[in-house]
């Protein structure tokens with residue numbers, strides 16, 4: 001199997017990438033070279049294109065293990081207020097992204113809730129948010145008893161479309177929560193200009209965007225506050241963890257108190273709050289990962305660029321585009337659109353079944369028409385929403401909740417997870433080969 005794998009790679013490296021037909025034909029010929037299952041989709045008994053695993057995640061390196069063990073042995077498992085693993089992480093992370101302050105939290109969701117509360121989002125407010133995101137982005141708004149108002153996405157970049165923001169702004173709009181989906185930056189210049197023009201607060205959901213940059217500036221540092229996630233699948237990971245960054249020390253103090261049961265750093269009760277603190281063992285997992293992050297990010301960028309260029313040669317496969325001005329992506333996930341009209345109208349589910357059988361990992365999470373999910377109506381029927389929002393207002397809210405471009409994205413989108421980009425360009429060629437093989441054998445999709 002290993003030698004077959006190598007021979008396909010060698011073939012692909014040598015193959016012309018000039019024409020679409022050549023890529024698809026190359027995949028067929030590569031499969032023919034692979035054995036008796038030539039040209040047969042793996043889902044129908046053919047040989048899978050990928051025969052070895054992609055790089056493992058999370059990064060259970062020796063450095064990470066030692067750091068964890070030493071924090072464990074220190075006996076200091078809870079956040080200490082002078083020094084310690086959490087404080088070290090906060091200092092380093094702030095430096096890394098170029099922010100004056102960082103506050104570590106127990107998750108990205110907690111970071112978002114804390115940040116939205118601290119910029120003043122509350123009952124009666126509306127927050128503008130993109131529907132192509134994880135449920136937590138929206139739940140954080142609902143947890144503030146505010147309405148998530150969905151701004152449609154740009155179909156090429158999958159990010160919040162700045163051109164769709166202004167028609168949704170009214171006297172209740174308090175904040176914008178742009179999401180750098182996939183860890184690729186939104187057009188923060190246009191979003192910030194609109195927010196400042198209308199006096200809106202900006203809380204960036206940079207959960208997926210550690211080290212992503214727009215015109216050389218790191219995601220999370222454009223708005224009033226930026227929020228990150230270090231959940232297991234993220235590009236630095238500690239199981240569950242998050243952070244808020246910002247430059248306004250007063251605002252960061254509000255965040256601190258909210259995440260610490262309403263107690264300030266000087267231990268004075270200054271307001272309402274909950275307990276959202278990161279613990280020392282989580283920070284001990286994170287600290288050593290900061291040393292390898294920049295190099296891994298460069299690798300992901302290089303591989304993703306190679307993949308995008310090659311996937312674009314296959315008819316019906318449209319890779320996610322980057323906004324002009326993106327100088328670095330985090331590539332937490334990277335997507336493409338599957339256009340079924342180029343695949344004999346085979347539904348995306350059949351394409352995915354074929355891709356899975358070729359042993360290519362993917363996810364369709366975040367392509368689930370979040371703005372239409374029942375949890376939103378459930379929230380709106382809670383007493384607090386019923387008391388604060390008039391029937392007319394809620395009806396208007398429901399009527400305007402349309403995001404046709406996001407609906408299209410939900411129907412067509414496929415994501416590849418970040419760890420597949422940690423290998424080499426040969427790994428990318430395997431992904432291209434798998435997709436090209438499905439394209440060349442699209443007649444077989446009907447049998448799946």
Ligand SMILES: Cc1ncc(COP(=O)(O)O)c(C=O)c1O
Nearest residue numbers: 107108109134136137207229231
């Ligand atoms: C875009 C986005 N926002 C928020 C979150 C929430 O982060 P966490 O899972 O750390 O609570 C995630 C996590 O997957 C995310 O991807």
